[in-house]
Amino acid sequence: MTKTAVVLLSGGLDSATVLAIARRQEFEIIALSFRYGQRHDAEIGAAQSIAKRAGVRRHVIADIDLRIFGASALTSELAVPKGRSASEISHGIPITYVPARNTIFLSYALALAEVSDSSDIFLGVNALDYSGYPDCRPEYIQAFERMANLATRAGVEGRHLAIHAPLMHQTKAEIIAHGLALGVDYALTLSCYDPDASSVACGECDACQLRLKGFAEAGVPDPVRYRVRMAAT
C-alpha cells in the first residue's frame, strides 16, 4: 500500500526540495500551505505551481490569521530588512520571526496527517541559515515529534508518527544541488519576503540574500527574476 506523507509547502526553495525528497521516497503527497496575513499571496501561487508539477494527491490551503498576535515583519507593516549579509542574517532572533509559527504549522499538519492515516510529516526547516529561529533547531523538531506521538490516535495505537526535516543540516548550496538532482524546477519557487506584483523578487531581503548566495556557491544560475541583484556575501 502506498504510504501518504503530509508536506508543508511554503512555495519557497526549501519546501519545494523537501517535496521532491518525499516523492523520491515513494510517498503519496498531501501538500499543506498557509495563507496567514502575509503581505503577498504570491507564495500561495508558487506553492500551487510546485504542487501541481509534483503531482500531489491533494493540496490543502489553510487560512490562519496570525495578525491577531500583532506579530512580526512577515505579517505586519514593519519594514522588511534589506541588504544584510548572510552572516548578519544567521545571528540572533530576526525581526522576521513569527511567534510559534512552525508549531502552529506543524499542529495543522498533525491534524491533517491524522485524518489522512499518514504517519509522516515533512518540512524544510534548516538550522544553518536560520539559527536565530528557535523553532528551526533539531531539538525542537524532536520535541514536537515526541509530543505529536502522545497527542494523536497514531501514537496511542502504536504507529510511530515521524517528523522529517531532511534539510536540517544542509547548506543552501547543498539543498539546491540535491533538488536539481531530483528534478526540482526552481523557476517555480519564490523565496523573497517582498516580491512585487508580478512576483519578481526584491533581491535585497534576507531570503533573497541567502538564496543568491546558495545558487552562487552551487555554481548554477538562479532561474527566478530579481529587481536588484546584490553581490552575494
Add this chain to the structure above:
Amino acid sequence: MTKTAVVLLSGGLDSATVLAIARRQEFEIIALSFRYGQRHDAEIGAAQSIAKRAGVRRHVIADIDLRIFGASALTSELAVPKGRSASEISHGIPITYVPARNTIFLSYALALAEVSDSSDIFLGVNALDYSGYPDCRPEYIQAFERMANLATRAGVEGRHLAIHAPLMHQTKAEIIAHGLALGVDYALTLSCYDPDASSVACGECDACQLRLKGFAEAGVPDPVRYRVRMAAT
C-alpha cells in the same frame, strides 16, 4: 509587576473554573477562544460573558477552520451521540474527538503568550472524564510544555514557559465545588454539544451527561436550562 497568563476559554464549565483559578493566582488574564467551524456560536457567547465577568485584560477570538480536515462530530454533520452513560463516555476514542485539537489550540496560545511576554498558559483538560482523548493526558501536556520551551524566545532566553492544567486529576464534582468556592457563575457556562438557538442545553449528549452527573455528585443544582434532563448515571 503583574504576571500575565493566557487562558484557553471554551465557554464550558471546566475552562470557566480554570480562569477563576488563574485569577486567584493573581495573574492578569488574556483569554483565548476559537471559532472553529462549530455548528453553534453559542460557545463563543458564553466565553464572552465569562471573560467579561472575570475582568480579563483582553479576550482574543481566533477563527480557525478545522473543517478542512474533514474532522469529527463537533465540526461536521455527523450526529452527536445521545444518551450514553458517563462510564460509556470515558472509554475509547470518542466520535467527538477532533484531531490534534488541543495541539492547535495550545500552539495559538503559545504564540499569544510569546507576543504578550507571558510565561503561563492555563487550560482545562481533564484525564478522568475524557480518558479517550489522547491529548487530554498529563504526559501529553508535559510533552507540549517541553516542546514549547524549545520553540520560543522565552525558552531560548531562559524563562520557563509553563502549561498549567489544574483540573487534570479532578472529578467533575470536585471541579464544580472548587469553582463555586472561587465564585464562578456556572449559569454563564455552556457545555452542551448540541444547544438550541436559545443556548438551551440538550441534556442528552456526552457533555451534558458528564455535567449533570457532576452537579448531582457535588450536591448543587445546575443553573443552566435543559431541554431534557435524563437521570444521571
